[in-house]
Amino acid sequence: MSAPGGPGLPPGVAVHRALATEPDEAVLALLDEAERERLARLRRPADRARFATGRRLARTALGALLGVAPAEVPLTVGPAGRPRVADAAALDLSVAHAGAHVFVAVADGGRRVGVDVEGGSGAPLPDAGLLGVVCTPSERAALAGLEPGPRHDAFLALWTRKEAVLKADGRGLLVDPTTLELALEDPPRVLVAPAGVPGPDRLTLRDLDAARGYRAALAVVAP
Ligand SMILES: CC(C)(COP(=O)(O)OP(=O)(O)OC[C@H]1O[C@@H](n2cnc3c(N)ncnc32)[C@H](O)[C@@H]1OP(=O)(O)O)[C@@H](O)C(=O)NCCC(=O)NCCS
DSSP states (O other): OOOOOOTTOOTTEEEEEEEOOOOOHHHHTTOOHHHHHHHHHOOSHHHHHHHHHHHHHHHHHHHHHHTSOGGGOOEEEOGGGOEEETTOTTOEEEEEEETTEEEEEEEOTTOEEEEEEEEGGGOOOOOHHHHHHHOOHHHHHHHHTSOHHHHHHHHHHHHHHHHHHHHHHTOGGGSOGGGOEEOSSSSOOEEEOOTTSOOTTTEEEEEEOOOTTEEEEEEEEOO
């Protein structure tokens, strides 16, 4: 049981993506009770579409790995909101959405994954306040040396890479992102990891293809 590595991805890791669509009857039938309740609490059509599309992608990919129907995948939510597959410690998944773009990474073999996508009109702008809560002093200094256009793109790249790492860790933004330092130049890599967050010996980081104006990143933690 091994997920294909997509182009440039390690074996055992796959990334699935789709444009978010409002859930129809077929998609609703894939969801379990907790997911339907969550969907019912989402008022904005765009939020409903993103959530349902993420679950559809995750259930379809994990069902193929487990050899069960998508509706039978025992998806649950762990501590700090991290989605996980109950009773399948070797399997992992991560979900991200921005605008209409939904990404789901799945991994087997005990690997842990984190995926993130940011951009579009809802993208965070790298103003002083946001830079202060996301970046280390040397990351801020490197960004300050760039022209506004490239600076925004470099910030989105940095932000998605950080969030991918912190999602793979499982604590998300409960970990202060200013305690995680990444290289601003390619290849994407961790320079300093805070306590408990996997460092470069176990974690690999890569950018994923994304639509114009968006950045996406994937972190994979070796078993
Ligand atoms: C994970 C987190 C960074 C996502 O932030 P975001 O940019 O708003 O949203 P994204 O689209 O990138 O990701 C959303 C997905 O992250 C996943 N996620 C949520 N918490 C996660 C965590 N701790 N670790 C990994 N993934 C997580 C979920 O699958 C979610 O998608 P879904 O709700 O459709 O299933 C942020 O929600 C976070 O740090 N959460 C943990 C801390 C927290 O606030 N916990 C309170 C809930 S218990």
